[in-house]
Amino acid sequence: MTxxxxxxxxxxxxxxxxxxxxxxxxxxGLFLPQWLSFFTNALYLSIVALGMALLMRTGLVSFGQGxxxxxxxxAAGTLDHFWKVSDLLVALIAGGLLAALVAAxxxxxxxxxxxxxxxxLSLAFSMILYGLLVKTSELASTDGFGLSxxxxxxxxxGGPRTRYAIFAVAAVLAFACAVFxxxxxxxxxxxLATAIRDNELRVEYMGESVRRVIHLNYVISAALAGIGxxxxxxxxxxxxxxxxxxxxxxxxxxxxxxxxxxxxVFAPFxxxxxxxxxxxxxxxxxxxxxxxGLGIVMLLVMIFLPGGLxxxxxxxxxx
Amino acid sequence: MATILEARALxxxxxxxxxxxxINVRVEQDSVVGLIGSNGAGKTTFINMVTGYLKPSAxxxxxxxxxxxxxxxxxxxxxxxxxxxxxxxxxxxxxxYENIRxxxxxxxxxxxxxxxxxxxxxxxxxxxxxxxFGLSGYRAQAAGLLPEGVRKSLDIAMxxxxxxxxxxxxxxxxxxxxxxxxxxxxxxxxxxxxxRVTVLFVEHDxxxxxxxxxxxLAFYEGRIIADGEPQQVLQHPEVRRYVIGEQLHPSASREVxxxxx
Numbered sequence: 129m130t131x132x133x134x135x136x137x138x139x140x141x142x143x144x145x146x147x148x149x150x151x152x153x154x155x156x157g158l159f160l161p162q163w164l165s166f167f168t169n170a171l172y173l174s175i176v177a178l179g180m181a182l183l184m185r186t187g188l189v190s191f192g193q194g195x196x197x198x199x200x201x202x203a204a205g206t207l208d209h210f211w212k213v214s215d216l217l218v219a220l221i222a223g224g225l226l227a228a229l230v231a232a233x234x235x236x237x238x239x240x241x242x243x244x245x246x247x248x249l250s251l252a253f254s255m256i257l258y259g260l261l262v263k264t265s266e267l268a269s270t271d272g273f274g275l276s277x278x279x280x281x282x283x284x285x286g287g288p289r290t291r292y293a294i295f296a297v298a299a300v301l302a303f304a305c306a307v308f309x310x311x312x313x314x315x316x317x318x319x320l321a322t323a324i325r326d327n328e329l330r331v332e333y334m335g336e337s338v339r340r341v342i343h344l345n346y347v348i349s350a351a352l353a354g355i356g357x358x359x360x361x362x363x364x365x366x367x368x369x370x371x372x373x374x375x376x377x378x379x380x381x382x383x384x385x386x387x388x389x390x391x392x393v394f395a396p397f398x399x400x401x402x403x404x405x406x407x408x409x410x411x412x413x414x415x416x417x418x419x420x421g422l423g424i425v426m427l428l429v430m431i432f433l434p435g436g437l438x439x440x441x442x443x444x445x446x447x
Numbered sequence: 448m449a450t451i452l453e454a455r456a457l458x459x460x461x462x463x464x465x466x467x468x469x470i471n472v473r474v475e476q477d478s479v480v481g482l483i484g485s486n487g488a489g490k491t492t493f494i495n496m497v498t499g500y501l502k503p504s505a506x507x508x509x510x511x512x513x514x515x516x517x518x519x520x521x522x523x524x525x526x527x528x529x530x531x532x533x534x535x536x537x538x539x540x541x542x543x544y545e546n547i548r549x550x551x552x553x554x555x556x557x558x559x560x561x562x563x564x565x566x567x568x569x570x571x572x573x574x575x576x577x578x579x580f581g582l583s584g585y586r587a588q589a590a591g592l593l594p595e596g597v598r599k600s601l602d603i604a605m606x607x608x609x610x611x612x613x614x615x616x617x618x619x620x621x622x623x624x625x626x627x628x629x630x631x632x633x634x635x636x637x638x639x640x641x642x643r644v645t646v647l648f649v650e651h652d653x654x655x656x657x658x659x660x661x662x663x664l665a666f667y668e669g670r671i672i673a674d675g676e677p678q679q680v681l682q683h684p685e686v687r688r689y690v691i692g693e694q695l696h697p698s699a700s701r702e703v704x705x706x707x708x
Contacts, residue, residue: 316549316552316553316555316556319541319545319548319549319552320549320552320553322538322540322541323538323541323549325540326537326538326539326540326541327536327537327538327539329536330536330537330538330605331549331553332519332520332521332524333498333520333521333524333529333530333536333606334521334524334529334549334550334553334554334605334608334609335521335524335525335553335554335609336521336553336556337521
């Protein structure tokens, strides 16, 4: 059978690669506790970027994914702060569902728009939420509020174990999301995303609703952003509008996705890790000009690897 | 034979320009109908209205007795009316195999074609379409890199992948070399022969039209000026004058007479 018509086995090379990466991460976290924060940050950013990659494969760029990241973060925060529910699993379910629900509603409108109009409208929605949060004193407006994670599915976390537990949950979730997205990319609906990016007219004339597929992909990407937001809030222990819903956060998600590429589920992980490394290094060494470091990296990637960093591996393999 | 598609008093205007004017036509099941006419005569407007790309200004379209006027293209496709395009509409970054795979996948999930086949059946359908349309040598190649004739074949194969009962082909041989035209049409017609598909196709080459159709509809200024068997229509005085351009090009007229014979 040729490569062109090879069928995807249930657990293929990518899934095995992801499994290997998960094992290495979980073991590495045990021996390198000083790196837990770094990798937890990279993991939640990767989950959001996975959703962004799905949108980009559909030909859409969202500049407002911070909206769903923020909803996830605030879901976790309000559960702990107002209802004293400090279970990470409950927060993850609530954050993911809330983001998906809001996306299902907003998506009805957004799925009608393309290109810059989609990008700007998504940005407008996220900035509306940002504005609302800034003006809502009940949610501590710009100051935000703290939260703490005490259990996962009823199992007590506490003391030094908490950081590793949140890291491990982030790693397992990122793995699960990546496997799910890998299966999705190789499914009929996943192929439709690329088909829509290439030629919407043809998809309609083959009997499929373009708007329905875009709506579905938008909801999936929002749910992933919501999960990422919960993990971020749980890891940092604080939520505020500036670090969740502001447009610069949405911009970072776009940055990471372009940096990594959209050709594989590994790409967002790659992009997020490089982004986090460059940011950490640049902030430490050039605290006043750290954005310039990120800008230079992006410039180099766009010139030499327009398909993202991951495309370097694909090109080498093809060669 | 049963009527599968019917247009009743179908008209379409764009401001002061009338692109289709009171078109009344019935198409029988399993027939092959050629649509001829000069540029701007209303052929593609007719196809665009039947397939939902344009909403008629007046009149109605019936498919198997059901009024489909104003339905969305995807709804019309799901009912069994599919089309190809004058300029092939492909998924350029995807391979030939993936292009057809998307089409077969959509047809599987369509509510009308609810009896979805097993994955292995779907793959055999894709392989069959690739073979039927002469695409075996290109299956892994990106659609955007294909020669024009192959793009045309793939465009039609994708329309067939949607499992049509009525197939509308908009100039299937345009942009294809003279040597390739008959090979392409032979391939298309033999691929469709076993499937009981009603075919309407727009064509400017009268030899193609007369060889492959049972019936011709000749359009002029948005109207159907002649409707009948190829020999009759191609000898019709108005067709000879307005479609073939007999007075302007006597050589074209001789060619048509030869084709009609």
